[in-house]
Amino acid sequence: MDTVTSAPDVRQCDLCETVEVEIHCDSCLANLCKSCVGAHMITDESKDHKLIKLQSRKSTRLYPECKYHNKQQCIMYCNQCEIPVCKMCLASDQHRSHQVSEILKVVNEKKDKLIKERNELNETVYPSYQDIASDVQHRMRQLEKEYGDLSSAITKHGRAWHREIEKLLIKLQAEVDEMKNTQLQTLQKHLDEINKNISDIKNEIISIERAIDANDLSKLFDITSNAHIYSNLPQKISPSLPKFIPGKIQGEEFSKLFGALSPSSLTSDESGYSMKLTHKSTETGSSPPVKQLLDEPEIVTNIDTGYEYLINVACLSDEEIWTRGNDSTMKLFNINQGSLLKSIKTKSGNIPWDIAVTKSGALVYTDVSDRTVNIVKNKKIENVIRLHNWTPRGVCGTSSGDLLVTMCSHDDKHSKIVRYSGSIEKQTIQFDDQGKPLYSLYTCITENRNLDICVSDNKVRAVVVVNKAGKLRFKYTGHIPAPKNKAFIPLGITTDSQSHILTTDDNNHCVHIIDKDGHFLRYIDCGLREPVGLCTDINDNLFVAQWRNRQVKKIKYLVRCITV
Incomplete structure (x- = not known):
């Protein structure tokens, strides 16, 4: 079995790049100094970071097992087929004339690419999504506030209508009272005239009865009857009551009269969000103005x-x-x-x-x-x-x-x-x-x-x-x-x-x-x-x-x- 022993050379921390490495994260394949361990742990909390001392790391690398030759390890990489290959693969006709590379070189290149992509995710993509989430939350808070303002405006308008309706009620009630009092006063005056006539008629009856019963015959010649006057009965006064004609309250018409809501909408910007540029991402030119x-x-x-x-x-x-x-x-x-x-x-x-x-x-x-x-x-x-x-x-x-x-x-x-x-x-x-x-x-x-x-x-x-x-x-x-x-x-x-x-x-x-x-x-x-x-x-x-x-x-x- 081929082995690659960990070199005793000095490594730099993957985060601060200035301190000798003391810790290795097996989960992320990252080399760290003690001061940067905390920062590394919070970069991706979804991972179960396995931290070990660098000197405790195993010195033997495990090469991939060949899929075609049992118990053979792949020590080379076929660039054309893009697969790891073993010695027996190389000896076969399948990879003849194919360009091959040492697998460790390919692994290191792939690791560098993954580290670069991981850094991009950490420093650009992830912060961008955080900003998007924050933006959506801000829009939701703004929406809550604006819908609250809208509800308040409708309530305020409704209260204004209530006040106007109260004013109208008071006005109509006053008109009803005025009409009633006018008609009652007219009828009362008419009643007073009728009661006066009733009193005069009683007095007339008494005077006639006295003249009839008197022994003094001259009194019969002195009295004059007014019966023909009272025989013309007074006119009949019949009051005519006003009618209340309520306005029609029909949903659609009333809604138009009161006010209506314009339709709401949600629009989608096809251009989407722009990627957040952070101070770490030197390739994207992230400096603020x-x-x-x-x-x-x-x-x-x-x-x-x-x-x-x-x-x-x-x-x-x-x-x-x-x-x-x-x-x-x-x-x-x-x-x-x-x-x-x-x-x-x-x-x-x-x-x-x-x-x-x-x-x-x-x-x-x-x-x-x-x-x-x-x-x-x-x-x-x-x-x-x-x-x-x-x-x-x-x-x-x-x-x-x-x-x-x-x-x-x-x-x-x-x-x-x-x-x-x-x-x-x-x-x-x-x-x-x-x-x-x-x-x-x-x-x-x-x-x-x-x-x-x-x-x-x-x-x-x-x-x-x-x-x-x-x-x-x-x-x-x-x-x-x-x-x-x-x-x-x-x-x-x-x-x-x-x-x-x-x-x-x-x-x-x-x-x-x-x-x-x-x-x-x-x-x-x-x-x-x-x-x-x-x-x-x-x-x-x-x-x-x-x-x-x-x-x-x-x-x-x-x-x-x-x-x-």
Whole structure:
């Protein structure tokens, strides 16, 4: 049997390509360093990754068995027939004059092709499908909202009709009462005349009877009878009642009169979705549009939030932002109008420590008092993570749909980052390569476009950046001179489409902008006062929450670079 012994040469990690290989994944045939094991495990959670130490990997390769010659191993590959072949196959006439290759060469070429295709699936196709799913979910949420608005419009129109009908009822009832009173008054007047005649007739009868019974015959000659007058009976008055003629309520006609719905439709775009281009896919040219820093940042608008103290802000869209202050209420504002759209109180009634918006558009917040991470869906609050010996601090959503949560131990002596898929813990980042703690207690967190994890650690006064595997890349400790010449104290943190990292500096009343490798670019200090939380929207507008004056400032600081 032919054997191929594993070479003792130094291999590079398939992910970071800079570290010696220590681990091998038999399921994916991938070589990994220890730091990249976690990142590899989450690239394809559907697989049962079988990880072994590289030196424990078997040294003997098992060649394919020949389909035509029993117990013969295929050590060559027929390029014309595109099948592995054994020595007996090569000796036969079947493959005479066919071009053959060493099977290991073909295997390596096929492996390279599969790795390339796997990378394309991981870096381009899979993220594209995630974006499509997110787009469909967004359309569904928008559909729910628009259908809700439609139902509200119909209800509003119906209430308007009810009001008009009530007015018409009152008007018709008033007309009926007026007609009734007029006719009753006429009949009453007629009755009064008749009763007067009745009284006069009685008096006439009495006078006649007295004259007839009197001994004084002269009284008979003095009385004059008016019987002929009363013999003409009064006219008969018969009132004519009005009739109510109801309008016909026929379904189709009434529907047209009230209003009707236009038909709904679903259209399909034959061109479909475009493939997502990620920062990893160098072959497809995936870089975002290049934008340059403005010479002078521009304040676009100010939004007054009404808190006693404003702490944080998170973008829901380019039109709406969530805010949180020093009470239990989180508020959603319309950016352009500055109007309050919605208010939501925390489930526990406690003050939220941090807020963020997930990839799907849901609001998520941490509750230090009851040690939970909560998500708001359709006005309902759900505890997705409940901790026991740790307290959650900062939270952010990631491009993969996971949550990154910073947390400190119960005794406040330790701090770490944990990645969650739903409520399942996937990754923990706590120490550097020397086993020293990466973080202190009070940390805000965000994910950069290159999947770096960026943390503002105001206790150690640094922005700490690790790669997706949790390996320390750099620490940014401020820039000199600072606008107020005070110590750098980072608080809120965010990133933009250019992979810039932005952090507020409360001590110097400004925002620091650094590049993805930790190099200082510039300050934003356009009249900011006590900036704390911040975020950016999809158009790279910056939103800064100011502590004491409770305003959110919308700032334009980038402009697209036009190349000729």
